[in-house]
Amino acid sequence: MHTFARLIRRYVLAAISILLFLVVLFITSLFWFGYHAGFDWQSHMAYGTGEIADAMIQKNNSLQLDDVHTPEQWMEGYSWAMVLDDSGRIIWQYQLPEHLNHSYTTREVAGFSRWYLDGYPVFCHAKSYGLCVIALPPNSIWRYSVSCSLSLMTAVLHGMFPAVLTIVFAILFCCLLFSWQGARSLQNIERGLDTLSEGEPVSLPVSGFTSDLAKKLNQTSAQLQKRNEIISRRDTARTNWIAGVSHDIRTPLSLILGWAEQLEHDTALSAKTQQKAQRIRIQSEKIRSLIEDLNLTSKLQYGAQPLRCHSVILGPFLRRIVAEFYDSPLANGCTMDLQQAKDTENCSLCIDSALMTRAIENLFNNSIRHNAAPVHVTVQTQRSHGIVQIIITDTGTGYPPAVLHALVHGEGENTPHILGLHIVEQIMEAHGGEVRFTQNVPNGAKTILTLPLT
Template sequence: MKTFARLIRRYVLAAVAISLLLVIMAVAAFLWVSLRFGLRWQEQFRYSSSEIADNLQRDSQGDFYFQEHDAEEWMGGYSWAMVLDDTGQVIWRYRLPQELDHAYTASEVAVFSRWYLQDYPVFCQVRDYGLLVIGMPKGSTWKYNFWTYPELVRSVLSWGGAAAIGVLVLILILCLIFSWRGSRSLQVVARGLDALAEGRTVELPTKGFAGELAEKLNQTSAQLQYRNEIIQQRDTARTNWIAGVSHDIRTPLSLILGLAEQMQRDTQLPDAARQKAGKIQIQSEKIKSLIEDLNLTSKLQYGVQPLRCKTVHAGPLLRTMVADFCNEPVSERCEVELELDREAENVSVRVDAALLARAIDNVLGNSVRHNSAPVHCRVKAEKQGNMLCITCTDDGVGYPAAVLTALQSSETGENTPHILGLHVVEQILQAHGGRADFEQNIPRGSKVILHLPIQ
């Protein structure tokens, strides 16, 4: 929602900035054009009509002459010039066209003094020696006159500034009103997007500025709701199927384990039969562990595994977990060493002890089951910043390259090895807000680092 508000503010500010920029550009263009044509005027016409009139003199004999420069210099750029006396007679001329060299009546003088003289733009200057008329080239200048009431000019000068400010204020108010209305519509859409992101159903009103967008969001929400229901049904069916199969297998598997254990302890059976019974028991334990992992990973993946978290000290918790593993039959082919530094001893973590024990059990059991010879396992806990790092290492053969690639990459393919037990470890740590890193131990063996956030 804040994003749309910022968007509206940026829009309004951008509109204001563009308007000011256009005004500045218009003023700059006007000044540039004025300067350009002013310089051009100076290049074409060296002197103004008033300067020419002031420097034109008449001596006592009635002859005209210019001061400082000759007539060619003063009249540079102009077409012709003449001086009329009070009766309208031409008493001085400069390159005056033949058709203009005649006497003029008062009415003719009144007309061309304001406008044109036979399409020549003219400027008139009154001096003691008469009326100086200077003609410019045809088409070089437009001359227009206008009239108005003095009250109108005074009103424009008095109220023009206030009217301009009022118009600008009105434009700003209208922009703010439309922006506010658009912002309200977009805020409704923003709340719909927030609800959609949280997985809730969206039903927005489809009227107003953002009605079409709201309708699209409603359609998207309906489609997502329908798909979520299908996915939920599928996930529930899959979880129930896995749980049902696990339950159905668990009963006959328990019978197989019990019979195998009885056969292994029966001294009347041959040694070969008792060894076969021991192998049956070991493989049955593997099947039991796989079923438990399959059931657990399904629950963790779909969020149906409850986390019964409690705040505990890391030292006693890890000692209990390692001791429980050492009491299992699989630990007969390994030696486990636990090391805790001082800081990690009393660190408090909030965990589901049963799930974390399952992760430790899977890591250590993986080291035992995938090494033919007995291995030495080492569990070390230390505090690193705000994380408790539990490092489990062994001195076995280490991870195969394909297994390590599958553990360190989320991509799966047809030839990806099955790493269900270690995948469960990843899920358990992620459920606790941590992570699991899988590496090769140096100089030999495998290494797993479990990162748990400290309470």
């Protein structure tokens, strides 16, 4: 069983693939966010602050925006703008709030040049004409500068890639470690399932993440062992009961048969009394046959009947069975016909000849006992693809629908009505063959015995 091994491999590969995908996705998203974050706030402005600062020109001893666009077009999306000279005086402004319209000291310029001026995010550009200050609406963007020593930043940049690799390998190691531990637990479960499938008791250690599953397997194994023990005791009791009853009945039944046969041939008795004795003998023989069938089917069911197989040539074997049965008193009122194909005459079969004879005779008896005389029984043989078939048909009324249903669907086994036919099924199964019961056309019963050739 390699199901759990495949499951673990797929789990490990899937975990590694997902991890690598997440790492690549994180790094890609980080770069994408960093790239676009610097331009997202400018997407609402017609022109960038650098373009506006470059568009300032001196004309008629004053500053003004390039007349390619109107000031409103240049400043679309911005709140205000101003230009300071070297002394901090305002030499140009656009919509500058009144409270901001004054000169600025060096300290004030140093304060707002980095981040904000009175809550307005501002961008400063030092040009030849002065310091150009452009403001955005309050709360429109977030601005903050981070200072760091060059040596620390250099160390971070140089150590970032090894650190990322270390983290990735650490995560992979944890995944492999946990997967290995999980695989060991699942291998124990796999061995337990294999043992359970072979009918052996299972006792798995209840630990790890498969503890619940191991506990369930242990409980299932205990229940199956208990149930198998109950079934074994029941089957043993049944077999012993059948054997004991058969042994106890055998002696009185032999006496009844002997006395009935003596009375049947006693000329001092009347013909009517002799006929009654004959019926007693016939019914007693049926009882003896039924007891033998019960013993045989019980042995075959539990493998207590050893097969004494040897090589048998099909042609002479079938001729002997048909001839002996036809000469027996059981065949009174019936005719028999044996039709063997030429390619089956010398077929070699490895069978228990006694059991196979019993199976065929059971079919003959079934045709004669359950049909009014005269009955014609035909035995045919045919061969194909490494098998040989023995086909037995009669001209009777055929199998009753209930009996045929029980035979085909395996219901009602060991009932007296089909016990002999059930023995045929068991004998064929013991030989690695099969039997099929059906109706003959136009009338009668038909049974097909299939056996493998040697």
